[in-house]
Amino acid sequence: MIELKNIEKYYANKGVKSYILRHVTTSIKQGEFVSIMGPSGAGKSTLLNILGMLEEPTYGEYHFMGEDVTAMKERQRIELYRNHIGFVFQAYHLIDEMTVAENIEAPLLYKKIPGAERKSRIADVLDRFNMVAKKDLFPNQLSGGQQQLVGIARALVAQPSIILADEPTGNLQSAQAEQIMDLFKKLNQEENITILQVTHSEKNAQYGNRILTIEDGVIKEDVSVNG
Amino acid sequence: MFKLNLKIALRNLWKNRTITAINVGGLAVALSAFILVMMYATYETSFDKENPNYDNIYVVGITYPEFKTYYTAAPFAKAIKQNFPEVESAGLVKEGSFELTIKNGKNTLFTNKILAADYNAAKILNINPNGGLIKPAGDVERLTYLSNESMKTLFPNKKDNKPEMVGFGASNSGITGIIAGSIKNNLHSNFTFDGVSIANELGKNDNYDMNDYTICVQVKPETQVVNLEQKITNLYQAELLKSKAGKRIDEVKGISTFLDPLSNLHLKPKAGNDAPYKTLIALSVLGVLILVIASINFTNLSIAQATKRAKEVGVKKVLGAYRFQLTTQFLVEIFMQCFAATILALILAELVLPNFNNLFQTHLSIWHINNGLYWQLPLILGVITLIAGIYPAMILSGFKPAVVLKGNFSTSKQSYWLRNGLLVFQFSVAVVFIIGLFIINSQLKYMSKEDLGFTANQVVYIKNISIFNDPIKFEPVREKILKIPGIKSATVATFIPGGINGINNYTANGIKANIDFVDVDFDYFETLEIKLKEGRLFSNEFKTDTINSAVINESAVAKYGIKNPIGQTIRGCNIDYKIIGVIKDFKTQGFETAIQPTIYTIKDPCGGYKTQIMLKIEESKMTEALANLKSQWSTINKLDGEDFRYQFLDELYGKLFKKQEQLQSIFFAAAILTIFIAILGLFAFAKYITNGRMKEIAVRKILGASDIQILKLLNTSFFAIVVIANLISWPLAYILTKKWLETFAYRIEMPILPFALSALITICLTVITVSIQAQKAVKSNPVDALKYE
């Protein structure tokens, strides 16, 4: 599903190039659950952003579902967001003025999904996440873990083929973190959704079936785990 | 999706409701001002526009070396029509300058303006009596129509449109006439009247010496006007040479003609005052500026909220929103506020309209379909939505999700210049208005305090149509008037101060020049308390005073460069006048025009009719004297004694100030509005900024900063902005007000105080506004602010 070949990323500052990523070559298949690990400042978020097409690599080839991402137009990229990619953020990034239900509805509106189907899908996810009672609350009325659940629900409701999550449990206590990780695992196994997460926690990484370790912008390790 | 966005927008606005209210309120005020300006502009620019031939009608004017005029000779109209096939039709009009008394039994009508027009002119100018325009039969018949209002005064119960018999002048005069019907006096036309008199042909026996009429022509569409203008000039010069006017060829060469389009006549006539046009331009600029300033409030607040909105943009983009969808969303948000402001503005405008109409002497109405609001308002709504929404719609929607979602993202750096630039702009405009207001005030104060050189107080001007050119005729009238207790002096003249004088050619000291003339009677200078500089004034004791004596003013002495004027000769109208006195210049024309060289004579066969009676009355006996005059007037002035009508000269003279007072009111409103709106914006902006810095302030307080230090911290940047705005505005205001002052022949020195005051006012207002906001931050407990985060 994802093919990276020789991806490089550097920032040129006063003529000095500071490399964030070097020679990153790897591929990720449909249905994998990959955890990206590494010390702070290693370039994990940068790699995830490139995978999510939020940043462009300075050099290298990136194919997403067989298509060359570097040659893509803005519109095509947005189509991918609508139909294939779901994002989950460490800081949740829910829209404060929208209720839980409205936050979850937002991606469906951009996908132009008809009203009736929207309703049933939202009801579905809310049910699944045990949040029916909370659907009319605003984000600031929820706990961090609940907010992140809404964040994931929002990513899921559009039925993406891949979820990109940058430290999804970074702001959460371990009990809540476990809940989220269980959910990811379930999604990956039952619905065959590809999951790519950045994490600092060895424990969280064990939920997946593959760990990429990055240090100083280079892939140091690529191991499979049997979670 | 639209519904959801709308819901979110409303929630957002509600959350910031104070700021929203301030923004919308400020915009509503600005818009209402703009709506008034637009209505006024539409009205002012559409005089006579209902005329079907509006674009093809011109008035023929003459350019003399000294001045331009619309008065030409009657036969020239015929000549134009005959010589130039592109001229479809040419007609003559003349405004009656006489006050006419028309009577029907006990009902009396005083008319000021009876418009005389020939049939062609009536057709060109779309003068249509009720029941249609009829061609008068033969040469002598005049069809006179009275305006609907005038007709109502004379015949209150008249329902039909049949002709009526009326009397002219005093009821014993025996002059009667027929009123053919009534006509609508269109106030939205250059040609207004109390009545019109239509003839088949006017000025039939006139020659090129008699410049009594105004020619209007209707040309065929596609006519090259510049070309025609040149041809008409050539024709006029040729006709002048041919005629018995006795002009020399070099004199004729200095005279040319021009064609002034009907569309120019109201606002910027070539032979006349373009002050209405300038007022309109000034008003439009003011209206636009106020609107821009109110729109800036939106942009500034959008900038203040940008950091927060940026996150929303980032999230929505990764959820699959196109940029244009976000642009639309922001525009809709702004549009809703602008729309609400428009509704409010219409209500506000409706409320102040009576005052506005009063000030500009207009009859504007919002609910009138002709005022163009129905298309102007939506247009303006669109434009301000764009101006106010350009920042969020264009900049915010362009943010890259990867950048804005990073957590510590802040837009304050990127928009720093824009935001401060806009604030500086707002305050610069406000400062210019404040300075302008102060300087206009000073000039007006100067005008009301300055010695005019004559005293209009307690001078009563009596309307009269009997002619007193011969002093012997006026003498018995004066005698009877002076018998009334309280009346100090009485005189009669061709013109009253504050009106327009006549112009004639006089030669003195070998110089020939056109100067103003006023034909007067004894006691003219005494009545008006005009001061003598040298020589003497007219006096009964000198027999020659009624034959060939002249008094001239200082300007005339200067114009002719006469060394010792007393006893010298000034020649005009085939009379060698002896200068017996020189009076000090006095300002009859207000402060804008320089005092014209003027000659005063008692005998002047070339002059006008002496009909303007002026009396000086003791203040304490005024009421009594006026009552006595009224009761005795028929015996005093036998020829026009039936209807005693008077005016106080100072009221008449006060009309000259009307325009300046208008300007003062406008500037007052504009200055207050801009300052108000800018301060509103600043208030909202400071509120938002201080809220955003709560945490910083809390940290500083914990670190030991005093309240004063924090107030200073918050005020510094705003203080700098206002100071910069002042520095920018000063030269601008200086240039603009200097230009305005230069329109006055008599004016104040450019004062410095307004500049200092404007700085003081804006700085004080800013510091107060910001401090009110900062106060809250200072007072709050730092722990709360930090806990909240």
Ligand SMILES: Nc1ncnc2c1ncn2[C@@H]1O[C@H](COP(=O)(O)OP(=O)(O)OP(=O)(O)O)[C@@H](O)[C@H]1O
């Ligand atoms: N716009 C930029 N300009 C220059 N350097 C940048 C920029 N953005 C990121 N970097 C640098 O890139 C490096 C990698 O950043 P990245 O956010 O990918 O790290 P990370 O592995 O996600 O770290 P963490 O675990 O702390 O989130 C960092 O050293 C950072 O300083």
Ligand SMILES: [Mg+2]
């Ligand atoms: Mg990171």
